[in-house]
Amino acid sequence: MKMKKNYFLILVLIIAVIFTFSINVLAKETIEIWHWETPPHRITAQEALFSRFEKETGIEVKQVPINFPNYQSKIMAGIAANSLPDLLLINPPQLMDMIKHDAIIPVDDIFNSIHKKYEFPEALWTAYNYMGKQYGLPVYGVSWPLTYRADLYEEAGLEPPKTWDDLLEAAEKLTMDRDGDGETDIYGFCLPVSTIGNYGSQVVWGFLRTNDGKITDLSSGEQRIVFDSPETRETYEFLSKLAKYTVPGAGNMDWGMAELLIKSGKVATVMYNGAWLRELDEKDPELASKYKMTFMPIPEGGQRKNTGYPRGILITKRAEETGHLEAVRTFLEWLYKPENHTEYLMMEAGLFMPVTKATAESDTFNNYPIIKKYNDLMQVQAKTMEYISLIGFEGGGKSLEAGAIEGSFLLGAVLQKIVNENWSVEKAVEWGQSEYEKIVEY
Amino acid sequence: MVEADPPFVGLNNYIKILWTPEFWEEVKLTIIWTGSNLGLIIPIGVLIALLLNQEYKGKSFFRTWTLLPWMFPIVVTTLMWRWMLYPVSGVINHILKQIGMITAPIEFLSDSSIAMFTVVLVNTWRWTPFVAIVILGTLQTIPKDIYEAATVDGAGIFQKFFYITLPHILPSVIINSFILMLWLFNMFPPIWLLTQGGPSRATMTLAISIYKKGFQIFRMSEVATLSIILLIILSITTWLYFKFVGGKWGRLND
Numbered sequence: 001m002k003m004k005k006n007y008f009l010i011l012v013l014i015i016a017v018i019f020t021f022s023i024n025v026l027a028k029e030t031i032e033i034w035h036w037e038t039p040p041h042r043i044t045a046q047e048a049l050f051s052r053f054e055k056e057t058g059i060e061v062k063q064v065p066i067n068f069p070n071y072q073s074k075i076m077a078g079i080a081a082n083s084l085p086d087l088l089l090i091n092p093p094q095l096m097d098m099i100k101h102d103a104i105i106p107v108d109d110i111f112n113s114i115h116k117k118y119e120f121p122e123a124l125w126t127a128y129n130y131m132g133k134q135y136g137l138p139v140y141g142v143s144w145p146l147t148y149r150a151d152l153y154e155e156a157g158l159e160p161p162k163t164w165d166d167l168l169e170a171a172e173k174l175t176m177d178r179d180g181d182g183e184t185d186i187y188g189f190c191l192p193v194s195t196i197g198n199y200g201s202q203v204v205w206g207f208l209r210t211n212d213g214k215i216t217d218l219s220s221g222e223q224r225i226v227f228d229s230p231e232t233r234e235t236y237e238f239l240s241k242l243a244k245y246t247v248p249g250a251g252n253m254d255w256g257m258a259e260l261l262i263k264s265g266k267v268a269t270v271m272y273n274g275a276w277l278r279e280l281d282e283k284d285p286e287l288a289s290k291y292k293m294t295f296m297p298i299p300e301g302g303q304r305k306n307t308g309y310p311r312g313i314l315i316t317k318r319a320e321e322t323g324h325l326e327a328v329r330t331f332l333e334w335l336y337k338p339e340n341h342t343e344y345l346m347m348e349a350g351l352f353m354p355v356t357k358a359t360a361e362s363d364t365f366n367n368y369p370i371i372k373k374y375n376d377l378m379q380v381q382a383k384t385m386e387y388i389s390l391i392g393f394e395g396g397g398k399s400l401e402a403g404a405i406e407g408s409f410l411l412g413a414v415l416q417k418i419v420n421e422n423w424s425v426e427k428a429v430e431w432g433q434s435e436y437e438k439i440v441e442y
Numbered sequence: 443m444v445e446a447d448p449p450f451v452g453l454n455n456y457i458k459i460l461w462t463p464e465f466w467e468e469v470k471l472t473i474i475w476t477g478s479n480l481g482l483i484i485p486i487g488v489l490i491a492l493l494l495n496q497e498y499k500g501k502s503f504f505r506t507w508t509l510l511p512w513m514f515p516i517v518v519t520t521l522m523w524r525w526m527l528y529p530v531s532g533v534i535n536h537i538l539k540q541i542g543m544i545t546a547p548i549e550f551l552s553d554s555s556i557a558m559f560t561v562v563l564v565n566t567w568r569w570t571p572f573v574a575i576v577i578l579g580t581l582q583t584i585p586k587d588i589y590e591a592a593t594v595d596g597a598g599i600f601q602k603f604f605y606i607t608l609p610h611i612l613p614s615v616i617i618n619s620f621i622l623m624l625w626l627f628n629m630f631p632p633i634w635l636l637t638q639g640g641p642s643r644a645t646m647t648l649a650i651s652i653y654k655k656g657f658q659i660f661r662m663s664e665v666a667t668l669s670i671i672l673l674i675i676l677s678i679t680t681w682l683y684f685k686f687v688g689g690k691w692g693r694l695n696d
Contacts, residue, residue, distance in 0.1 A: 069634075073657040097660070182545075187530075194552070196638045248529035251552030251641035257528060264531055407658035416642050420554060442661055 029327045030060040031319070032085035034075070036068040037347065045347035053334055059327045069197075072097075072407070079103050086319035086328050090136065091309050092127040092390050093402035099130055100400050104314045106133040110329050114336045118358035123386050124310040130398055136312035137332065140345055141353035143308030143384040144206060147262065148269045149174075150292040152186065160294045164207075164238050167269070167297045171245035174268035190261055190270040191239065191246040192253035192412065193419045199255045200412025201391075202307045203271050208235045208411070209305035209389040210298040215405055215436060218397030223440060226395065228433035234299065236418055236425045243419045251420055262291070271296070271307070274381055277350030277374060293380040295387070308388035310355055338362035350374060353382050401440045410435050448663065455667040465668075469675075472647040474558065475633075476626040482566040484619055487573025488611070492603075494574065495581045512571040520635040523564045527551055551637055554644035561645055565632045573618055580614040581607070620683055627676060648672055 037046065043065050050061040064085060066074050072094065078084040079101050090098065098104045111134040115125065120138055128136035146167075148160060152174055161167035171188030178185045194200040208214075213231035217224045243250070247261060255275075261267045262276045265287050280288040296306050319328050334340060336356060342364040345352040349370045354360040360382060365371060371378050392402025399405060410432050417428040459465050494505055511519060526533045529547035538544045550560040584606065592602050630649045633639065639646035639654060648668065656665035 076657065076660070183539075193641075195640045248547045248549055249552045251549065251554070252557075252637060253552070260525075260528070260531055266530055404659040407660075409658070416640070420642050439659055442659075 028054075028058055028060050029324070030062055031087065031324050031327050031331060032062045032064060033087040033089070033313075034064045034066055034071075034078075034085045035089035036066055036071045037089070038065045038067055039348075042347040046344070049340065049343050049347075053331060053340075057330055057334065059330060061331060072403075075103075082318065084316040084318045086316060086322070086324045087331075088314045088316060089139070090312055090314050091406075092312065093392050093406040095128060095130070095136055095312070095314065095402075096392070096398060096400050097403040098314060099135060102317070104135055104316050105320055106135055107137065107315050108134045110315075110332055111137055114333065114356075118336050118338070118341075118356035120356055121386065123388065124355050127310050127390060127393065128312050128314075136314040137336075138310035138355040139313045139335075141308065141310050141355050141382075141385045141388075142273050142351060143306055143353065143381050143388055144202065144271050144273050145293045145306065145380050145384045146269060146296055147272045147291055147293050149186075149265070149267075149290050151290045152268045160292065161269070161297045162295075163297050164210075164299045164302075168238070168241060170269060171242055175245045185266070187247040187261075187267050188245040188269060189242055190253070190258050190267045190272075191243050191250055192258065193243055193246070193250040193415050194253045195409040195412045195416065196252055197254040198406070198409055198412075199253060199258065200415065201406070201409045202411075204235070204239065204411035204415055205389070205391055206271055206296050206305070206307035207239060208232060209307075209394065210296050210302045211235045212303055214395050216392055216399045216402075216440075217395035218399060219395060221397075223397075223399055223401075224395075225433060225436045225440060227436050228429050232429050232432075233425050236414065236429060238299070239415055240418050240425065243415075251416065263287075265290075274350040274374075274377060275348065277377065278348065278370060281350075281370060281373070288374075291377075293377045295380070295384060304387050305389045306384040306387045308385055309390070310385070310388070339364045341365075342368065350377070353378075353385055355385075399440070404439050404442075405436065408435070408439055451663075455663055456671070459664065459667055459671065467643070468646055468648050468651050471558070471645065472627060472649075475562065475629075475645075475647050476623055478559075478562045479565055479569070479626050480619055480623060482562065483569045483573055483622065484615060486566065487570045487618075488577055488615065490570060490574035491577035491581055491611075492607070494578050508574060509571050511568050512575075516568065516631050517635065519568060520564065520632050523567075524551065524636055527560065552641050554640075554642045557637055557641055557644045561633055561636050564636060565629070568632065569622065573622070576618055577611055577614055580611045584610045616687060620680075620687075623679070624676060627679075628672070 035046075037043065043063070046063050050063060054060050075084070075088065075094075075097075084103060088098070088104075111125070114120075114137065124138040124141065125134070128134060128138065146161065150160075153160060153170065156170075156173050158170050158173065159166070161170050167189070173188065174186060175184060175188035176186050177183060192200040192203055208231070211231045211234055213227075213229060213235050215225065215227050217226040247253075247267060249257065258270055258272055259276050262270060262272060263280050263284075277288060295304060298304060313332070315325070315328055319325055335344060336359075338356075338359045339362070341354065341356065341359040342362060345354060345359070345365070346368060349368065354365060359365050390402070391406040392399040413435075414428045414432040417423040417431065418425055423431075490508055494501070494508065527550040529535055529549050529552070534550070535544070535547040538548065548556075551557050588606050589602060592606060597605070628649050629647075630653065633645050633647060633650050634653070637645045639650040652665050652668050652672070655661045655668070
């Protein structure tokens with residue numbers, strides 16, 4: 001009887017060992033990525049791409065889409081609870097928060113391997129380099145060139161604006177009542193005088209940089225706020241003139257509202273990316289074809305600069321702790337192959353720009369229908385990526401407070417003070433300077 | 443939350459915040475927001491409940507229609523309002539123009555002088571059904587024979603309301619107002635989705651300010667201090683309520 005009992009126990013033990021062993025062998029490795037690409041078609045496109053990766057490698061990529069307004073708070077909570085995923089999609093200013101909180105690891109070896117094969121342009125990869133270490137890989141680019149209704153410009157005998165004066169003249173001429181019913185049908189320019197989301201601040205930033213205005217200066221090795229400068233004041237003087245020709249509702253304008261205006265053909269000129277292109281091409285290809293893109297107009301003696309982001313992927317410390325680094329490496333090496341990378345970019349065709357030379361020059365990317373059809377717009381967006389300037393990264397170094405400086409939306413708030421509250425430019429800029437100082441001193 | 447080894451600063455954060463005009467402006471806006479919402483939601487809710495308590499044709503349609511704002515997620519309804527209120531492409535300005543009430547579009551959410559009023563109206567639309575349904579529940583517990591006896595005694599519609607209906611629903615109205623006041627004081631989604639505290643801080647209540655300071659410029663210690671201040675304000679209000687209102691009118695101390 002005792003013998004039987006022992007046999008039974010041994011049998012149970014063997015089964016348990018075999019079972020555990022098979023579970024370990026059969027369990028697939030899963031890596032997790034957080035991103036804010038929440039529109040359903042973008043989630044579906046990524047799902048398809050990640051499924052293909054899983055079929056080819058056996059590694060599952062679990063995506064966690066988080067709404068952009070909640071993204072930073074989730075990351076902060078993830079840092080506090082040590083529950084970050086393996087990979088994070090990020091904008092460069094927020095990279096500095098990750099470094100500050102020691103939440104990510106340098107990726108020099110992975111970067112070098114991918115860079116060698118597919119080549120990232122310097123202007124893009126350097127956004128993720130801090131103190132000589134590479135902390136992330138650019139994964140797609142978004143830029144906001146000047147978008148304009150070419151048909152209206154042509155009708156009014158205007159050339160696409162190259163200078164601030166050209167833009168002001170166009171904004172004035174193109175704010176018009178086309179059907180003679182006494183109401184304005186087309187607005188010359190869409191200037192968001194708002195702090196709802198970052199649209200207002202990003203538009204001001206584009207103009208400010210073309211006039212060499214800055215917020216931070218790290219050239220001496222020490223961070224200084226240099227917002228209150230003649231360049232900044234000139235920029236706001238110009239924007240306050242431009243505000244006369246903007247659409248009603250500018251005080252509450254966000255990216256979505258501006259996109260709606262583009263899709264309804266109500267604005268002649270707007271600083272915007274290609275997010276509207278895919279949908280407008282489906283619904284009203286004629287109107288879509290009327291829009292063209294060009295570089296941001298510059299003031300006299302100004303410089304070519306542009307608002308934009310090389311969005312990037314970071315590897316968290318958690319990936320290292322959970323032993324997922326090799327799987328992450330396999331995934332990234334796979335993702336940057338031009339055919340896979342193109343599929344990734346096409347989750348929002350017309351908006352997401354390539355960040356490697358190999359993808360930009362690949363047939364897969366260039367022969368994609370919408371890219372081919374609107375090649376001129378794609379060329380401008382790709383070209384403006386070379387001139388992008390990032391908040392907090394402009395003054396000879398990278399501010400560790402770049403995330404907070406950008407997230408404060410103070411550039412838009414200063415414009416609101418001037419346009420909505422009738423503050424003088426001097427007073428508003430002075431106020432902006434002191435607010436930025438408070439942010440970096442905190 | 444995000445600092446590994448924060449220095450001890452005593453009451454410095456409290457002193458700093460209480461000396462900032464910005465903070466008192468936010469307190470003022472929070473009180474305006476809470477007060478105006480309560481001032482609209484409660485009377486309109488009671489009125490709707492009274493209407494729903496009557497017998498008439500189409501009552502079930504009216505009841506469903508009234509509950510509609512409460513059936514959809516707040517994000518959906520608020521964003522729908524935001525689109526409808528757009529000055530250029532929004533349907534509300536379009537209708538107002540068509541019927542000749544306006545010539546230039548009204549900037550409901552981008553004009554700082556009317557933004558708070560607009561946000562309050564949208565929120566009133568959302569919350570009124572909640573109050574209406576709770577009050578309706580109380581109305582249906584009033585025995586019908588009391589009204590019949592009052593009719594026999596020759597009481598009119600207003601006498602019936604003030605001497606029968608109101609005393610019966612008052613405790614429910616008071617407790618509803620109290621719960622709603624606590625929610626409104628901390629309320630975040632409608633203001634965030636419509637204006638994010640703008641334009642020019644015209645709708646910057648304490649709840650919005652806390653979120654912006656915490657998750658846009660990462661001032662966690664300031665946010666923690668503000669949250670404690672908010673808790674103290676609400677605790678004092680609750681104590682005052684139970685002391686002076688709840689017991690006397692709301693029968694909460696029975």
